Amino acid sequence: MIQKIIEAALSEGRKVLNEHESKLILAERGIPITREKVVSTKEEALEAAKEIGYPVVLKICSHEVTHKQDFGGVHVGIEDDKQLLAAYEAISERAKAQDIEPLFLVQEMVEGGVETLVGSKKDEIFGPTILFGLGGIFTEVLEDISLRICPIERKDAEEMIQEIKGYKILRGYRNVPPADVEALVDVLLKVSELVTEHLEIKELDINPLFVRERGKGVVAADSLIILE
Secondary structure, eight states: OHHHHHHHHHHTTOOBOOHHHHHHHHHHTTOOBOOEEEESSHHHHHHHHHHHOSSEEEEEEOTTOSOHHHHTOEEEEEOSHHHHHHHHHHHHHHHHHTTOOOEEEEEEOOOSSEEEEEEEEEETTTEEEEEEEESTHHHHTTOOEEEEESSOOHHHHHHHHHHSTTHHHHHOBTTBOOBOHHHHHHHHHHHHHHHHHOTTEEEEEEEEEEEOBTTSOEEEOOEEEEEO
Protein backbone atom coordinates (compact mmCIF):
# COMPACT_ATOMS: atom_id res chain seq x y z
CA MET A 1 0.00 0.00 0.00
CA ILE A 2 2.85 2.42 0.77
CA GLN A 3 4.25 2.36 -2.75
CA LYS A 4 0.74 2.58 -4.19
CA ILE A 5 0.00 5.79 -2.23
CA ILE A 6 3.35 7.32 -3.23
CA GLU A 7 2.99 6.43 -6.90
CA ALA A 8 -0.60 7.68 -7.04
CA ALA A 9 0.44 11.08 -5.69
CA LEU A 10 3.40 11.42 -8.04
CA SER A 11 1.25 10.38 -11.01
CA GLU A 12 -1.07 13.28 -10.13
CA GLY A 13 1.90 15.64 -10.20
CA ARG A 14 1.90 16.33 -6.46
CA LYS A 15 4.64 15.83 -3.91
CA VAL A 16 2.67 16.54 -0.75
CA LEU A 17 0.50 13.82 0.77
CA ASN A 18 -2.53 14.88 2.77
CA GLU A 19 -2.73 13.96 6.43
CA HIS A 20 -4.82 10.85 5.94
CA GLU A 21 -2.55 9.48 3.20
CA SER A 22 0.48 10.14 5.41
CA LYS A 23 -1.11 8.35 8.35
CA LEU A 24 -2.12 5.36 6.23
CA ILE A 25 1.57 4.92 5.43
CA LEU A 26 2.42 5.07 9.14
CA ALA A 27 -0.30 2.55 9.94
CA GLU A 28 1.03 0.22 7.24
CA ARG A 29 4.32 0.25 9.16
CA GLY A 30 2.56 -0.62 12.41
CA ILE A 31 2.55 2.88 13.92
CA PRO A 32 -0.78 3.47 15.72
CA ILE A 33 -2.86 6.34 14.30
CA THR A 34 -6.06 8.03 15.42
CA ARG A 35 -9.47 6.63 14.56
CA GLU A 36 -10.64 8.89 11.74
CA LYS A 37 -12.63 9.15 8.55
CA VAL A 38 -12.29 11.29 5.43
CA VAL A 39 -15.54 13.01 4.45
CA SER A 40 -16.70 15.47 1.81
CA THR A 41 -20.19 16.48 2.99
CA LYS A 42 -21.86 17.65 6.19
CA GLU A 43 -23.93 14.48 6.28
CA GLU A 44 -20.82 12.30 6.05
CA ALA A 45 -19.16 14.37 8.79
CA LEU A 46 -22.10 13.88 11.14
CA GLU A 47 -22.18 10.15 10.45
CA ALA A 48 -18.43 9.84 11.02
CA ALA A 49 -18.66 11.71 14.33
CA LYS A 50 -21.45 9.38 15.39
CA GLU A 51 -19.30 6.34 14.58
CA ILE A 52 -16.19 7.68 16.29
CA GLY A 53 -17.98 9.26 19.24
CA TYR A 54 -17.74 12.81 20.57
CA PRO A 55 -15.57 14.68 21.34
CA VAL A 56 -13.95 14.81 17.89
CA VAL A 57 -11.57 16.96 15.90
CA LEU A 58 -12.42 18.35 12.46
CA LYS A 59 -9.58 19.20 10.09
CA ILE A 60 -9.15 20.27 6.52
CA CYS A 61 -7.61 17.36 4.61
CA SER A 62 -5.81 18.76 1.58
CA HIS A 63 -2.34 18.47 0.09
CA GLU A 64 -2.64 22.20 -0.63
CA VAL A 65 -2.70 23.06 3.08
CA THR A 66 0.46 21.92 4.86
CA HIS A 67 0.06 24.22 7.89
CA LYS A 68 -3.50 23.50 8.96
CA GLN A 69 -3.36 25.48 12.21
CA ASP A 70 -2.18 28.66 10.48
CA PHE A 71 -4.89 28.19 7.88
CA GLY A 72 -7.56 27.91 10.57
CA GLY A 73 -8.29 24.38 9.42
CA VAL A 74 -8.30 22.58 12.76
CA HIS A 75 -11.16 22.59 15.28
CA VAL A 76 -10.61 20.53 18.42
CA GLY A 77 -12.85 19.46 21.28
CA ILE A 78 -16.06 19.37 19.23
CA GLU A 79 -18.76 18.09 21.58
CA ASP A 80 -21.90 17.77 19.46
CA ASP A 81 -23.51 18.02 16.01
CA LYS A 82 -24.07 21.77 16.28
CA GLN A 83 -20.41 22.49 16.97
CA LEU A 84 -19.36 20.11 14.22
CA LEU A 85 -21.52 21.84 11.61
CA ALA A 86 -20.25 25.26 12.70
CA ALA A 87 -16.65 24.07 12.36
CA TYR A 88 -17.42 22.53 8.97
CA GLU A 89 -18.85 25.84 7.71
CA ALA A 90 -15.90 27.84 9.06
CA ILE A 91 -13.33 25.65 7.33
CA SER A 92 -15.38 25.56 4.13
CA GLU A 93 -15.49 29.36 3.98
CA ARG A 94 -11.72 29.66 4.40
CA ALA A 95 -11.14 27.05 1.74
CA LYS A 96 -13.56 28.69 -0.66
CA ALA A 97 -11.83 32.05 -0.19
CA GLN A 98 -8.57 30.47 -1.37
CA ASP A 99 -10.18 28.43 -4.14
CA ILE A 100 -9.46 25.11 -2.43
CA GLU A 101 -11.80 22.13 -2.77
CA PRO A 102 -11.08 20.34 0.48
CA LEU A 103 -11.86 17.02 1.96
CA PHE A 104 -12.39 16.93 5.72
CA LEU A 105 -11.02 14.65 8.38
CA VAL A 106 -13.20 13.71 11.36
CA GLN A 107 -10.86 12.36 14.01
CA GLU A 108 -11.05 11.11 17.55
CA MET A 109 -9.98 13.61 20.20
CA VAL A 110 -6.82 12.30 21.84
CA GLU A 111 -6.53 13.24 25.49
CA GLY A 112 -3.75 12.42 27.92
CA GLY A 113 -0.16 11.43 27.29
CA VAL A 114 2.99 13.39 26.50
CA GLU A 115 3.11 15.25 23.18
CA THR A 116 6.22 14.40 21.18
CA LEU A 117 7.33 14.75 17.60
CA VAL A 118 9.21 12.44 15.30
CA GLY A 119 10.53 13.76 12.02
CA SER A 120 12.74 12.86 9.11
CA LYS A 121 14.44 14.94 6.46
CA LYS A 122 16.66 13.84 3.60
CA ASP A 123 20.06 15.50 3.78
CA GLU A 124 21.87 16.14 0.49
CA ILE A 125 25.04 14.54 1.81
CA PHE A 126 23.99 12.02 4.47
CA GLY A 127 20.61 10.94 3.11
CA PRO A 128 17.63 10.33 5.45
CA THR A 129 17.95 11.65 8.99
CA ILE A 130 15.62 11.23 11.96
CA LEU A 131 14.69 13.76 14.64
CA PHE A 132 13.00 13.44 18.02
CA GLY A 133 11.77 15.94 20.58
CA LEU A 134 8.91 16.85 22.88
CA GLY A 135 6.10 18.90 21.39
CA GLY A 136 5.20 22.55 21.90
CA ILE A 137 7.59 24.96 23.57
CA PHE A 138 10.32 22.33 24.01
CA THR A 139 10.92 22.17 20.27
CA GLU A 140 9.79 25.59 19.08
CA VAL A 141 11.54 27.71 21.72
CA LEU A 142 14.08 25.55 23.52
CA GLU A 143 15.11 23.55 20.42
CA ASP A 144 15.36 20.48 22.65
CA ILE A 145 15.82 17.82 19.98
CA SER A 146 18.01 14.86 19.11
CA LEU A 147 19.12 13.88 15.62
CA ARG A 148 20.64 10.82 13.93
CA ILE A 149 21.49 9.60 10.43
CA CYS A 150 19.35 6.68 9.26
CA PRO A 151 19.20 3.77 9.58
CA ILE A 152 19.26 3.59 13.36
CA GLU A 153 19.29 0.65 15.74
CA ARG A 154 17.44 0.20 19.04
CA LYS A 155 20.37 1.56 21.05
CA ASP A 156 20.39 4.72 18.89
CA ALA A 157 16.66 5.22 19.41
CA GLU A 158 17.02 4.82 23.17
CA GLU A 159 19.88 7.33 23.24
CA MET A 160 17.87 9.84 21.17
CA ILE A 161 15.07 9.74 23.73
CA GLN A 162 17.33 9.91 26.76
CA GLU A 163 19.55 12.77 25.59
CA ILE A 164 16.87 15.47 25.33
CA LYS A 165 16.36 17.66 28.40
CA GLY A 166 12.66 16.81 28.42
CA TYR A 167 13.40 13.13 29.03
CA LYS A 168 12.58 13.70 32.71
CA ILE A 169 8.94 14.17 31.71
CA LEU A 170 8.90 10.86 29.88
CA ARG A 171 10.42 9.10 32.89
CA GLY A 172 7.64 10.39 35.10
CA TYR A 173 7.53 13.63 37.03
CA ARG A 174 5.45 14.49 40.09
CA ASN A 175 1.87 13.68 39.07
CA VAL A 176 2.86 12.63 35.54
CA PRO A 177 3.21 8.81 35.28
CA PRO A 178 6.11 7.26 33.34
CA ALA A 179 5.47 7.22 29.59
CA ASP A 180 5.58 4.20 27.30
CA VAL A 181 9.17 4.73 26.17
CA GLU A 182 9.39 1.25 24.64
CA ALA A 183 6.53 2.05 22.27
CA LEU A 184 8.27 5.32 21.40
CA VAL A 185 11.50 3.46 20.61
CA ASP A 186 9.53 1.23 18.23
CA VAL A 187 8.15 4.27 16.39
CA LEU A 188 11.63 5.72 15.88
CA LEU A 189 12.85 2.40 14.49
CA LYS A 190 9.86 2.05 12.17
CA VAL A 191 10.22 5.60 10.83
CA SER A 192 13.93 4.98 10.23
CA GLU A 193 13.12 1.82 8.26
CA LEU A 194 10.37 3.58 6.30
CA VAL A 195 12.48 6.51 5.08
CA THR A 196 15.47 4.26 4.38
CA GLU A 197 13.46 1.86 2.25
CA HIS A 198 11.34 4.50 0.47
CA LEU A 199 13.79 7.09 -0.74
CA GLU A 200 10.99 9.02 -2.47
CA ILE A 201 10.19 10.42 1.00
CA LYS A 202 11.93 13.77 1.32
CA GLU A 203 10.35 14.85 4.61
CA LEU A 204 8.17 13.17 7.22
CA ASP A 205 6.62 14.67 10.33
CA ILE A 206 4.55 13.07 13.08
CA ASN A 207 3.45 15.95 15.27
CA PRO A 208 2.01 15.34 17.73
CA LEU A 209 2.78 11.76 18.58
CA PHE A 210 1.06 11.17 21.91
CA VAL A 211 2.99 8.87 24.23
CA ARG A 212 0.65 7.39 26.78
CA GLU A 213 1.61 6.00 30.16
CA ARG A 214 3.75 2.90 30.33
CA GLY A 215 2.11 -0.11 28.73
CA LYS A 216 -0.55 1.91 26.85
CA GLY A 217 1.36 2.72 23.69
CA VAL A 218 1.43 5.74 21.42
CA VAL A 219 -0.84 7.32 18.83
CA ALA A 220 0.00 9.58 15.88
CA ALA A 221 -2.51 12.44 15.87
CA ASP A 222 -1.13 14.29 12.84
CA SER A 223 1.37 13.60 10.09
CA LEU A 224 2.78 15.09 6.89
CA ILE A 225 4.85 13.40 4.22
CA ILE A 226 6.56 15.27 1.37
CA LEU A 227 7.96 13.41 -1.60
CA GLU A 228 10.67 14.26 -4.09
